[in-house]
Amino acid sequence: MVQTQGHGARTRAHSYPSVSDPVLAEGVARRFAARWALRGVTLSVRRGEVVAIRGSNGSGKSTLLRIIAGALRLTRGTCLVFGHDVGREARFVRPQVGLLGHGASLYQDLSVAENLTFAARMACIAHDPRSISAAIEGVGLTPSANERARNLSSGMQRRVALARLTMCAPKLLLLDEPYNSLDDDGLAVVDKLVRDTRADGGATVIVSHDVDRVSGIADRILTMDDGLLFAGESAAIARDADARAHAPLLLAHDRAR
Amino acid sequence: MSLDPPLGIRDEMSRMRAVAWKDLTAERRSKSNLNGVVFLAVMMLVLFGFALGPDAEALRSAAAGVLWLTILFSGVLAFNRSYQLELEGDALETLLLYPGERWPIFLGKLVANLVFVLLVEVVVVPMASVLYNLAVWRALPSLLTVLVLGTIGFVTLGTFYAAMASRVRAREVLLPLLLFPMLVPLLVASVGATMALLSGNAMGDAASWMRGLAAFDAIYLIASTLAFPYVIEV
Amino acid sequence: MATTLDRSADPATGSGLLRIPHEPSWVRLVGIVGVLAFVGAQAVGVLTSPPDRDMGDLQKIMYVHVPAAWNAFIAFLVVALASIGVLVTNDERADLLAAAAAEVGATLTALTLMLGSIWGRPTWGVWWTWDARLTSTAVLLVIFVGYLTLREYAEEPERRMRWSAAVGIIGALNVPIVYMSVRWWRTLHQIQSSPATVDPHYVIGLRANAIAILLLLVFFIARRYHLSRIENALAQRAERRALFGPEIGEDRHAGA
Numbered sequence: 001m002v003q004t005q006g007h008g009a010r011t012r013a014h015s016y017p018s019v020s021d022p023v024l025a026e027g028v029a030r031r032f033a034a035r036w037a038l039r040g041v042t043l044s045v046r047r048g049e050v051v052a053i054r055g056s057n058g059s060g061k062s063t064l065l066r067i068i069a070g071a072l073r074l075t076r077g078t079c080l081v082f083g084h085d086v087g088r089e090a091r092f093v094r095p096q097v098g099l100l101g102h103g104a105s106l107y108q109d110l111s112v113a114e115n116l117t118f119a120a121r122m123a124c125i126a127h128d129p130r131s132i133s134a135a136i137e138g139v140g141l142t143p144s145a146n147e148r149a150r151n152l153s154s155g156m157q158r159r160v161a162l163a164r165l166t167m168c169a170p171k172l173l174l175l176d177e178p179y180n181s182l183d184d185d186g187l188a189v190v191d192k193l194v195r196d197t198r199a200d201g202g203a204t205v206i207v208s209h210d211v212d213r214v215s216g217i218a219d220r221i222l223t224m225d226d227g228l229l230f231a232g233e234s235a236a237i238a239r240d241a242d243a244r245a246h247a248p249l250l251l252a253h254d255r256a257r
Numbered sequence: 258m259s260l261d262p263p264l265g266i267r268d269e270m271s272r273m274r275a276v277a278w279k280d281l282t283a284e285r286r287s288k289s290n291l292n293g294v295v296f297l298a299v300m301m302l303v304l305f306g307f308a309l310g311p312d313a314e315a316l317r318s319a320a321a322g323v324l325w326l327t328i329l330f331s332g333v334l335a336f337n338r339s340y341q342l343e344l345e346g347d348a349l350e351t352l353l354l355y356p357g358e359r360w361p362i363f364l365g366k367l368v369a370n371l372v373f374v375l376l377v378e379v380v381v382v383p384m385a386s387v388l389y390n391l392a393v394w395r396a397l398p399s400l401l402t403v404l405v406l407g408t409i410g411f412v413t414l415g416t417f418y419a420a421m422a423s424r425v426r427a428r429e430v431l432l433p434l435l436l437f438p439m440l441v442p443l444l445v446a447s448v449g450a451t452m453a454l455l456s457g458n459a460m461g462d463a464a465s466w467m468r469g470l471a472a473f474d475a476i477y478l479i480a481s482t483l484a485f486p487y488v489i490e491v
Numbered sequence: 492m493a494t495t496l497d498r499s500a501d502p503a504t505g506s507g508l509l510r511i512p513h514e515p516s517w518v519r520l521v522g523i524v525g526v527l528a529f530v531g532a533q534a535v536g537v538l539t540s541p542p543d544r545d546m547g548d549l550q551k552i553m554y555v556h557v558p559a560a561w562n563a564f565i566a567f568l569v570v571a572l573a574s575i576g577v578l579v580t581n582d583e584r585a586d587l588l589a590a591a592a593a594e595v596g597a598t599l600t601a602l603t604l605m606l607g608s609i610w611g612r613p614t615w616g617v618w619w620t621w622d623a624r625l626t627s628t629a630v631l632l633v634i635f636v637g638y639l640t641l642r643e644y645a646e647e648p649e650r651r652m653r654w655s656a657a658v659g660i661i662g663a664l665n666v667p668i669v670y671m672s673v674r675w676w677r678t679l680h681q682i683q684s685s686p687a688t689v690d691p692h693y694v695i696g697l698r699a700n701a702i703a704i705l706l707l708l709v710f711f712i713a714r715r716y717h718l719s720r721i722e723n724a725l726a727q728r729a730e731r732r733a734l735f736g737p738e739i740g741e742d743r744h745a746g747a
Binding site for chain 1: 263264268271272274282287342345346350351353354355356358
């Protein structure tokens with residue numbers, strides 16, 4: 001079986017996926033008007049695991065993450081997060097999932113502190129000034145705490161989004177290109193976040209084209225191409241017919257119980 | 258594995274307050290919007306005055322209708338803006354990913370829009386009484402009640418339809434197209450009550466119109482809140 | 492040997508040749524019966540009632556105007572029920588039904604208003620009266636048009652389905668409220684209400700026409716619904732072709 005082990009892989013006893021796994025997606029498909037962005041993705045992620053997904057633009061990576069988070073509805077298939085259906089039981093899924101999207105997703109006219117206070121109030125976690133300052137400090141943005149989001153660079157805005165994620169401490173991290181537009185400090189925060197989540201028994205799915213960065217921390221590296229998920233590190237492999245012949249094996253493995 | 262249970266009502270109310278606070282703070286920061294709408298509304302009053310002619314009696318009898326139309330046409334500008342806020346920073350996705358139900362988001366935005374339109378009315382109503390020579394003092398508490406009741410219904414439906422209209426290309430056309438036919442009962446009742454109050458309420462009509470308004474508000478509020486989860490999406 | 496993608500697992504293809512749905516045979520039958528019934532009902536109306544003492548033969552227009560109005564409201568009821576169906580079952584067929592009913596209903600409503608206007612002019616000297624029924628009908632037309640316009644602008648099929656359903660249900664909820672509030676408004680202003688149409692002479696003609704137009708309504712909605720389903724199936728077929736080429740059993744040279 002073609003399965004690339006990242007350097008961060010730990011040897012573990014082979015275990016079959018179970019219903020209460022962080023992610024159990026089967027045959028997930030999503031359609032946008034006439035175009036199928038996802039065409040039957042099957043994926044399981046175990047506790048403590050870090051899975052990296054790479055692929056070219058338009059391969060459906062971001063769409064997959066958003067479906068797992070519950071931000072997009074799926075057209076076909078099922079997706080369970082910690083045993084709960086992302087569609088019908090979203091209210092159980094959302095408290096446990098944290099999504100770092102492409103953009104920072106901030107209110108431009110509110111300050112950093114205000115954005116984070118709002119997030120904390122909406123997530124029903126501590127929103128007193130001290131907790132907020134601590135979160136801001138955690139991403140090194142204390143000097144800009146009262147600066148409007150509009151005036152921050154995109155890298156800094158992304159760090160605010162990271163701070164938001166850190167505050168909520170989700171058990172399933174979904175990171176969409178976390179290494180984009182972040183400086184070294186920001187990257188260190190991302191790495192720490194992933195390690196902490198793993199240590200707590202959570203799981204992470206990272207979408208990134210930065211293979212070097214990701215192989216240091218990922219247990220498995222998968223490839224997405226044209227709406228389908230493949231084992232193997234290189235998209236070229238994925239297009240190769242032989243690798244595709246192995247793809248059903250990956251699906252079978254993930255599907256096996 | 259322990260799960261966070263669905264949030265209790267106190268938590269949801271707190272989330273609703275957070276949304277209202279956020280909308281109002283963002284609005285205050287870009288205060289150009291409120292000022293613009295207020296000036297527009299005053300200009301409308303003036304234009305109506307020119308259109309309906311210099312006869313003071315004619316103006317006074319048309320005043321209730323003119324007042325409410327001005328509120329509707331200027332207030333409608335607030336609703337799309339409230340969702341624009343979410344689209345601008347791409348914040349909507351994150352907003353919808355927080356734990357909890359959708360109705361706090363709807364009611365939070367509703368409250369923020371309500372404050373906005375009421376602030377416009379704070380200027381428009383005195384201006385109208387000056388321009389059209391209205392005896393508002395006579396029945397001020399009742400008049401205020403009518404204004405609030407009518408505005409609640411208006412803002413409820415406006416906030417609901419804007420959730421959809423703000424997402425499409427022709428939002429400036431689609432929102433009025435969807436919203437205005439739905440405002441007919443509110444307009445009829447609000448103008449009816451206002452007219453009755455301004456002319457001394459000889460027949461006691463105002464009270465029954467106000468009861469009607471309250472009933473309409475309740476129906477629209479419940480229906481919109483129930484339907485909102487189906488129309489708000491990323 | 493290189494395996495091709497396992498297409499049976501691919502949702503874009505599913506399995507088997509995509510069937511184009513067939514219109515049930517009763518639809519055509521209803522259409523034919525409806526046309527005959529309409530002709531018959533008009534004849535009944537013309538023959539069984541004498542010229543109205545005020546309006547003369549113009550009164551006969553009522554035999555289309557009033558049943559059209561009734562059926563427009565029935566169409567809207569179908570929109571409302573189908574919309575509830577959409578939210579409950581999430582089935583796109585309910586959505587197509589609602590859209591078909593909305594189109595037919597909008598046409599009927601416009602017809603009602605035009606005929607009402609034509610009737611009103613010689614009768615009362617005005618093109619329009621602000622009576623409760625006519626006004627509610629006008630508002631209903633705008634609600635229909637708003638519904639259809641929303642569908643035009645919402646491109647994503649699933650979003651369009653949910654949005655239309657919500658708008659359809661809330662719109663339907665409001666129609667009786669509009670009617671009541673306008674009636675109330677009129678009585679308070681003590682305006683003369685429009686002449687009653689329930690003179691016993693007219694009842695037979697009205698009922699006959701109501702049923703005839705109901706049959707035509709059912710026919711048009713069913714036909715429009717079926718056309719939507721065909722459009723849908725053809726679009727999905729074209730999409731599969733684009734992805735995978737012609738399927739087994741499909742004529743390679745047939746047009747999409």
